[in-house]
Amino acid sequence: MKLVVQVKLLPTTAQAAALEATLRACNEAASWASEVAFENDVKNNFALRKLTYNQAKARWQLGSQAAQHVIKKTCNAYATLRANLRAGNLGRPGSKRYRKATEKPIVFRPEGAQPYDDRILSWQFAERRVSIWTVDERVKDVEFTASPEQLTTLALYRKGESDLVCRDGVWFLLATCEASEESLNMTPVDFLGIDLGIVNIATTSDGEIMAGRELNRVRIRERGLRKKLQKKNTPSTKRRLKKRRRKEARRAKDINHKIAKHVVAEAERTGRGIALVDLTGIRERVRLRKPQRATHSGWSFHQLGAFIAYKARRAGVPVVYVDPAYTSRTCAERGHIDQANRVSQAWFACRNCGFVDHADRNGSRNIRARAWELWRRGAQSTAPAPPQRSDGRGGAGRKRRITASDARCASPAL
Known part of the structure; x- marks a missing residue:
C-alpha cells in the first residue's frame, strides 16, 4: 500500500536560498504553462509538452526532468479542476464560483510543492542526507530528520516521487513509500x-x-x-x-x-x-x-x-x-x-x-x-488503496500523508 512519509530538511542558508529559487522558478513556469494550456485548450500532458517544453527549459533554466514535472503538474491541476466541476464542488454551471474557476487559467503559488523523481533527487539514508537538483546547481549533503519509525519506513519502502514543500520557512520532503501489508484476518473472534x-x-x-x-x-x-x-x-x-x-x-x-x-x-x-x-x-x-x-x-x-x-x-x-x-x-x-x-x-x-x-x-x-x-x-x-489527488491551486499532485481511503463494507442492508 502507498504511504507518504514526511521528513524535515535542515538546509544551510545557501542551500535554502537555492531551494527557494527553484520552487519559485518551477511555479512561475507552471503558471506560464497553465496560460498556454488555457489559451490553446490543450490539457493533455504530451500535447502541452510540445508547446511549452523547450521554452520552459530555456526561460527558467529548468532541467529536462524538472520541466517535464512542471508540465505534468499543470495537467494534473486541470484534471483536478475538471473532477471538481463534474462533482459539483464548485457550484452549478453559471454560478459566480463556477465562472471564477473556469474563466481564467490556474495560477500556482510561488511556494507551491514541486515533485522530484530519482533522477533529480537521491537519498543517503545512513548519512541522513539528500542530493537534490536546483536551478543553480545540484545541492548535495542536505541533512534531513524524522522520527525513528518514519526513518525505518523510508529506508525499507521508499519508492516513487517525492514532493519538495516549504511551510513558513521550514523545508520538507514528502516521500512516497510502497509499504507491505499483513494478510487480512478472515476469522476474527469478535x-x-x-x-x-x-x-x-x-x-x-x-x-x-x-x-x-x-x-x-x-x-x-x-x-x-x-x-x-x-x-x-x-x-x-x-x-x-x-x-x-x-x-x-x-x-x-x-x-x-x-x-x-x-x-x-x-x-x-x-x-x-x-x-x-x-x-x-x-x-x-x-x-x-x-x-x-x-x-x-x-x-x-x-x-x-x-x-x-x-x-x-x-x-x-x-x-x-x-x-x-x-x-x-x-x-x-x-x-x-x-x-x-x-x-x-x-x-x-x-x-x-x-x-x-x-x-x-x-x-x-x-x-x-x-x-x-x-x-x-x-x-x-x-x-482500497488511497486515490491519487492533485492540488488544483497549490502545485504537485498530493498523496495522503500516512492515510488511506475509507474502508467500505459491501454488505446487505440491515
Missing part, C-alpha cells in the same frame, strides 16, 4: 465497536473513552480566542488566525493518529475486527441551531475513520462499516429501542429491562453487534 461523538470523540465497546472532556475544554478556549481575533479583523489578527488554524489542524490530526493507532493495536492484539459507523452525509441530514454548528462540525471524523482504515489494512485487521441509525437508543442487552432510553448525554437507562450503562459505551456495543451480524452474513472488509 469486533471492537467504535462510537464517535462530540463530547467523547471515540468510545470503544470495551468502555475506553479517548479524547473526551479535557480536549473539549481546549477546543472551547481556542474557539473563543478565534472569535475575538475575527472581531478585530486587522491584518495582524488575520495572520494570527491563519497560524492558529494550522496549529489546530495539526493537533486534531495528531490526536486522530493516536486514537487510530491505539484502536488498531488493540484489535490486532485481541484478534478482533473493527466496527465503525458510516457517517456519510451526516452534516446534510442533521439540522442544528447556529450555536451548535461549530461544535457539531468542529472535528474531522472522516479523517479519523480514514486513519483507522489504512492502519487496519496495513495490520490485516478487518474493518466493517454499519448503519448508525438508533444505536444511541437501542439497549445493548435486550435490543429494546426507545428515545426515552437516552436519559442524558452521558447515561443510558433501558425503560424495558432496566439496564444502565454509559451512553457512548452502550452505543459502541450496538455497533459491535451489528458488525458481527454483518460479518456472519457474509460481509467483507474492503480497504
